[in-house]
Amino acid sequence: MGCANPSCMSLLNILLIEDETADPLLRKMLVTNGYSVKDIATPEASIQDLVLDKKTDLVIFNIDSPKKHFQDIHYLNRKHVLPIIIFSADDTPDTINQIVKAGVSAYVVNGLQADRITGIINIAIARFREQQRLKIELEKTKSRLEERKLLDRAKGILIKTRGLTEDDAYHTLRKLAMDRNVAIGEIAKNVISMSELFK
Numbered sequence: 415m416g417c418a419n420p421s422c423m424s425l426l427n428i429l430l431i432e433d434e435t436a437d438p439l440l441r442k443m444l445v446t447n448g449y450s451v452k453d454i455a456t457p458e459a460s461i462q463d464l465v466l467d468k469k470t471d472l473v474i475f476n477i478d479s480p481k482k483h484f485q486d487i488h489y490l491n492r493k494h495v496l497p498i499i500i501f502s503a504d505d506t507p508d509t510i511n512q513i514v515k516a517g518v519s520a521y522v523v524n525g526l527q528a529d530r531i532t533g534i535i536n537i538a539i540a541r542f543r544e545q546q547r548l549k550i551e552l553e554k555t556k557s558r559l560e561e562r563k564l565l566d567r568a569k570g571i572l573i574k575t576r577g578l579t580e581d582d583a584y585h586t587l588r589k590l591a592m593d594r595n596v597a598i599g600e601i602a603k604n605v606i607s608m609s610e611l612f613k
Contacts, residue, residue: 426535427452429470431461431483436476440501443528444474449535461486472497472535476526479504480513487516497542499534501526517545561599568602571609 427450430441444451452470461473461483473496475483480500490496497519502509505523513521520538565587572583587605591598 426450426471427469429461429473430476431473431486432476433478435478435503437501437526439528440474440476440526443526443531446528447531461490470494470496472499472539474498475500475502477502479509480521481509484512484516487513487518491517495546497538499538519545561597561602564599564602564606568605571605575609 428444430444430451432438432440441451473490475487475498477483477500480487480502481504487498490498498517499520499522500513500518501522503524510521519542520534522534525534565584568587569580569583572578572586573580576583576586578586587598587601591601594601
């Protein structure tokens with residue numbers, strides 16, 4: 415992704431998605447502030463194709479309501495992890511709740527002001543990066559917990575079938591992992607798989 419430092423914000427390539435009710439000033443504001451607006455997507459255009467075709471650092475929706483774009487927003491969050499900013503007139507609680515769940519980096523209601531654009535983009539990118547950091551940490555934690563469960567199960571199998579102590583079972587798994595130059599979790603999976611075969 416492009417640099418988030420204000421001194422190199424002009425490197426950001428922005429995909430701007432607007433509907434027919436959008437204030438046309440936003441594109442001018444972005445260009446005036448040094449951003450590269452690579453494409454203007456209309457409601458008929460495929461947002462998914464535009465993201466694939468263009469080198470996009472940031473997606474901005476300038477729309478009356480995000481409701482008809484929820485599918486695209488969820489797609490972007492799953493397939494093309496990018497900061498998303500939405501300028502909208504829709505301040506209903508249901509819409510805001512859905513936007514928060516979708517992981518949008520910034521949702522601005524009736525706030526299209528030239529002197530706020532750079533600040534909104536900077537904050538959105540910072541928030542996006544923090545969300546990504548937390549997501550990675552969560553995945554690592556889940557992976558460690560899963561590995562711990564596998565390890566405990568494999569140790570239990572060795573204790574039961576080989577008469578080993580818990581420490582000996584762990585050291586056996588660790589040595590096998592080191593000898594084969596693989597993660598201990600993989601060895602634990604193999605031990606479990608083998609035990610399943612002989613049930």
